[in-house]
Amino acid sequence: MDELKSIKPVSRPPLLHVSVQESVRSHIAENRLKAGDPLPPEGFLAQRLGVSRNSVREAIKGLESLGILETRRGVGVFVKEFSFEPLLDNLAFGLGGTLRDVEEVLDIRRVLEVALVEQTIERIGEADLAALQETVDQMKVKAESNESFAEEDQRFHHLLFRCLDNRMLTRLIEVFWLAFYKTSDFVNLNNPNPMATWRDHQQIIDAIAARDPAEARARLDRHYDGIASVLAAKKNP
Template sequence: MESLFSTVEPPASARLSDAIAEQIERHVVEGRLRPGDALPAERELSRQMEVSRPSLREALLKLEARGILAVRRNAGYTVAEVTAPSLTDPLLRLMETQPKAVADVLELRQGLETLTAALAAMRASDEDLQAIELAAERMEEAQEAGDAGTAAEWDARLHLAVAEASHNVALVHVMRGLFSVMRDHVRRAREALLVREAAEHLLRDQHRALVDAVRAGDPEAAVRAAEVHLRFVRTGVGQGGSGPPSG
């Protein structure tokens, strides 16, 4: 993050703190700062931006008040998670008892993930591709080891990494909210059900097709891969778990 922040020149008709806040907020919107990322300590950040600490502190307080930054004890400022528990908690409760809630979330994912896949194929950076590839590798390793819980975790992380590669802050936050729900469902399903070996191979191939399309910068192929995968998942859920209980 050393090279992320740049000198802030005092604006002619606004407060310096507003200009500082604008640069930090722009990094969040453009995806260079992601939820959970920690900002440098105030002393270091003021040095990087070449501003006074009082002006920086005023900017940070403004961003905190607007819900863009959060303060963690002994950790300083971090980028806030925009998705509120008021969205995810009711869905988690519904998914415990209502199969239709699971199907509804998957239906929404079908639309969202085709869009994120296309945008990721067009916008993914080298860093994004590394994160996507790492998640795919970890998921495959866990599947081969028969570790359902870890496989589910990396499964969700893979899809989230694709969403983050879209560099669309609205989509990223929506997907983060959904995956806090879906991660729990996927983990429970993988641990509760014995997935057919053929289905595991299909899941691996579907995820690989998505990864390959994003890496190749082919949005049409990425959309096709996302559609095939989510259709497969929705079919499995709709059959009451006879198909693959994965995302």
């Protein structure tokens, strides 16, 4: 079969399965395989590539973890419908480790949210505005008692962009949030002025409700200044 000519023998580096993965990727790309299309049988791939079936099996498992392939037991291996989910699921675990990593994650969140808040203003409805206000009211109650309101803070940022109905954006915000909280232990950091943090969120809602994109961007950007100052206090206690 002509389409199988794209499967060429691989060299034998220390990580042989990586070369096998690249050969399989090339086969998929060169033959323009789409979701649901089958790969040749494992034994054929091993023979064609000049490697063991174990190397093929390991490579397939790696491509499955990336969401490129799926194995249907008793049927075979197929190209999987593309999804960012496997990458996003692992991103939170791969990001972070040092305070610099935390600051970089925060910068990404900041740019992403500030850039998109204007779209929120164009689309947000009364139900989402009411949900945001209810969340901020709960923040105020906890701030007055000097309690952490990390859960409400996360909900706020989710609600802020829910009206965009963008699943990728929702997952990215969630992943960056998890990575940020995991690496910074932000929930346990001392916030010297929780009432100021509450006011930041209230002012963001006020600007959105007033349909003022410039003010909303400025307030959201200023909110991230406050988070950065809390991190700085950890860096220089």
